[in-house]
Amino acid sequence: MDIAWRALMEEDIPAWARFGRAVEEVDREDEHYSEADLAEIYAEPLFDPPRGSLAGFDGDEMVAFGMLRVRSEADEIHRMGFDGAVHPAYRGRGLGTELLRWAPEAARALHEERYPDSRLGLSTGCMSTNQAAAALLERFGFKPVRYYHGMRIALAAEPLHVHSIEGIEIVPYAAELDEQVRLVKNASFKDHWGTAKTLLEQWRTAYLDSVSFRPDLSFIALRSEVGGNGGADAETEGFGRVVGLAMTKYFEATTTATGEREAHIALLGTLREVRRRGIAHALLASVLHAARAAGFDAASLGVDSQNPTGALGIYERIGFTVKDTWVNYQREY
Known part of the structure; x- marks a missing residue:
């Protein structure tokens, strides 16, 4: 040809x-x-x-x-x-x-x-x-080495209640804390297979300066100023008060193609030192409540089927279901 x-x-x-x-x-x-x-x-x-x-x-x-x-x-x-x-x-x-x-x-x-x-x-x-x-x-x-599930939840019904967590505040994303959020993202994903740190310029392109980023549908978890460090150890202090993040995007092209407004949770992570306290659940529930209030029809996210934090189970308990699976193939040279 x-x-x-x-x-x-x-x-x-x-x-x-x-x-x-x-x-x-x-x-x-x-x-x-x-x-x-x-x-x-x-x-x-x-x-x-x-x-x-x-x-x-x-x-x-x-x-x-x-x-x-x-x-x-x-x-x-x-x-x-x-x-x-x-x-x-x-x-x-x-x-x-x-x-x-x-x-x-x-x-x-x-x-x-x-x-x-x-x-x-x-x-x-x-x-x-x-x-x-x-x-x-x-x-x-190339050989298949990893499987990633695309998950989705309809927002017609009221999402799960956002439970309070002692020593932790779930608050809307704040631009003045953006660098802390980036550092916490790098630290919280460090033990995830196949990930690499996000450089400042990458982060700005993907979030702060991106047409798809929705700060109004994004949330962060903070250690309370009152009540100690919320269970975090000394290593966590290097990130200020931020201990978790949920960063959300909206792609208008998806609505054009499907007729539905879908909030895509691009990042959800917590520092290792504060895991298993319900912080990820609270962050995710906060996004779902905000998206529903803003008129979105559904929310989506992706997850490694072998995620070491048990993320797949968290998402399923909230109501997300698997809609498709992406197979990662690799080859060395």
């Missing part, structure tokens, strides 16, 4: 948005992005479009796309993120193979600049129902 391959450029964002909608119609990954959302992805600090992207065009229409994201840190293995897709009308013609041949070569140059003393790995994935994508990944040596 006469497909023109080149790196993604900023002026390609409208074509990228059309491409994404076409892919979502078939793959049903619950991924809906507006042009404004994609402009933010294009500007992400760890995405280098000239060297970390490959787009295939048939005339003015994008028909294949792949992108690489380096990680903010690495130990023995630098597991670089790789996302790729082919327009449904162009599948079975070798375009996915082209992307999977390009990715490791492009990744090596980006990897060696940052982490020359680490091994290179690529991390990608597909929905558990996408058998064709799974077969292609496995043909290129």
